[in-house]
Amino acid sequence: MTTLPRRSLLLAGATLPLLRRPARAQSTPDTLRFGLSAWPPNLQPWASTGASAGTVKLLIHRSLVSYDSQGELRGELAESWSHEDDGAWVFRLRRNAVFHNGEPVTADDIKWTLEQIAGERSTAYMRAQFQRVERIETPDAHTLRLVTKEPVATLPHWFGGYNMAMVWRKSAPNEPVGAGPYRLTGQERGSSLELTAFDRFYKPGLPRLKRIRFVVYADENLRAAALQSGDVDMIEYVPWQSMAAVESDPALKLDAVDGPFMDVLFNGTRGPFADARVRRAVAHAIRREDIVKTAFFGRGSPLEGVPIPRGTPWYDEQLAHGWNYDPARAKALLAEAGHPDGFQTTLLATAQFGMHKDTAEVVQQHLAAIGIQCELRLPDWSTRVSLGTRGQYEIAIHGTTAENNDPDGLSSVLDTTLSPSHGRSFGVQAPRTAALLAQGRAEFDPQKRVATYKDMQRAALEEVPMVGLAWRSQGYGMKRNVQGFANLPGALTTLSGTQLETAAFA
């Protein structure tokens, strides 16, 4: 009877050689292994399917412009652009750009692309914007003239996003041919994508890496673990709780910026929140530091005004704290609005994303302190989106990013005259804010734009189309020897994918 235990030990030992096997895939100097936070739902060039898809799209495709590491517009397929006296925006295309099939990039391709984006049957993210373009003219193969229905000072920014891929005009419907630095050369559905450098990319010497291999790690802790254990060379969305570990690891480095932000949205069609004074009371009632600490492990910063990034010309120290934490003032505003004893209401967020839920819980506590008792509603994200768009809520927590660092990029958040959306307050009256946003968009003089947007911030502080809560840190973690990549500042952080064309191992 003594043979059995020995045999069972032998059998148990059989698994050990497996554990000793060299576990890590070797890193090679010409391939970057990049941990994505989500499998791109699809890679359609113009429909928005999230930032992870955007990162891949920015490498396969190119638009007329992109942003440099300082956040300034730079030429891509366009080498220069200007606003002509007759009101047209003119883009001059570079002559050495070719699509992946070798065809030259011409003004006709750009015109065709823009027509697809603005078309009646379009699902493009920029559809509404380009429907405001009255005419697209192509005086020659390398010049494009856009005439808009009303003047738009920020039009070049329209081309800066990741849903603006310029595609060869004779592409088959589901096989868009792009002109980016990489080609999609392989994929393991649901887990990885392989990009290979395009040898005729128009920037000499770029891209520097032969291959980029995207591996999906949906679980944020696993993504961080994959970076720390050396399974990948770089990851996006470093979870806030792991940022300190990445910083202190001698083999790794963190590149983080405050880009996206959290805010409170209101249903202005009924109940107490139709009154701007009640919305302002909410704005003064919340101690933002608690949100930064609780939801983001201190990785972010308080946001007590309209989300204008510090360091931009439109930033104003005083306006940036226009909704400072002041519970006494909040109570006074409530009393003034006829609710001296507060009231009961509901607060919508989602349990699917920890940061939404954590933010909601802090907001709930601080509102209770001034007498607004909120019952939390925490459905899954899908339900949250539906309820938001249909206005089936009282107040809601949301997290988003502006389109770009120009205040016009905040229109989608602040302009409540736009169509109902889960990311915008529902039916809130903020007419002066909307009017000033429109005024700034049509203004070409930089000085006047600054004045207009400061007025816009003043109007928003009173009308309260939303309440800013916190900037959250958006970080890329990478091996220390990964050089040439920069996390773009502010709202542009989700467009940092273009930077991978200059990334390389030192």
Next chain:
Amino acid sequence: MAWILRRIGVSLILAWLVASIVFMTLHLVPGDPAELLLSTGGIMPDPGAVAELRDRLGLNDPLLVQYGGFLRGLTRGDLGNSLIDDYPVLAEVALRLPRTLELIFAGAILAIVVALPAGTYAALHRGGAFDRVASGLAALLLAVPVFVVGTLLILMLAQWLRVMPAGGYVPFADNPGRHLALLALPALTIAKGLAAVLFRMTRASVLDALSRDHVRTARAKGLTPRGVLVRHVVRNALIPVLTVLGLHMGTLLGGTVLVEYVFNWPGLSTPLLRAVEARDYPMVVGIVLTISGLFLLINLIMDLLYAALDPRIRAA
């Protein structure tokens, strides 16, 4: 023969019921797949684009029309295409089901290899040090949730010791060594609960067999202890253990969700989870139908086997 046909017919009706219930419930839950897809990452889409996508995906058709289309596809063996990227649901299932099955089988083999000998040994030395430690360990393993075990394994073996990859998947054909290395931790995690159950079952079952009259008789006949153990104790003790194993294999099929998520193992549950979140109706229905189909198939085979063994069941 008529009984078998009736039994198969019942299974088909059950499959249809499952598919219909899942289809209908999904459409009752709030959430619009078109709006969700275009809102990925908290982005605010243009309502025109959402309306156009809804139309393109056929989501504006009356529910009964959509249901009719779904049933027509089902009779042709077509589960439809994903609303997200138009990928055929059947192809997705064909790609991922083998990986989930591989994970389950690897876990089951690990569990069997550890639990059967350990259970037998513990029973033979009841009350001994090994029995007490192993029984305690089994209770602990049963109590700790899989995601805790999974996360701890990653923390210790991938992040601290750095001897194992943190997770992921490489096809066996591409790199067999790495494939197995990536399989090891999730399989171990899945195995832990099953191993604990099998250990207890084996131990109890062997103890029970040891006290049987025929074992005493065998010993009295002068058979070697080893012969008694292998031929008379373990063989009889295995029957209830195998029943439990069969039952648990079915449960594991639905229970790999957390393990696959924690280890980034691209099996069937990742797309199921993602499809539910994205309200990708055809994908959810297709995967649920596949899983319940497998359950029904196992049940059908079991029933047929029992019937073959015991004629009384056929009459019932």
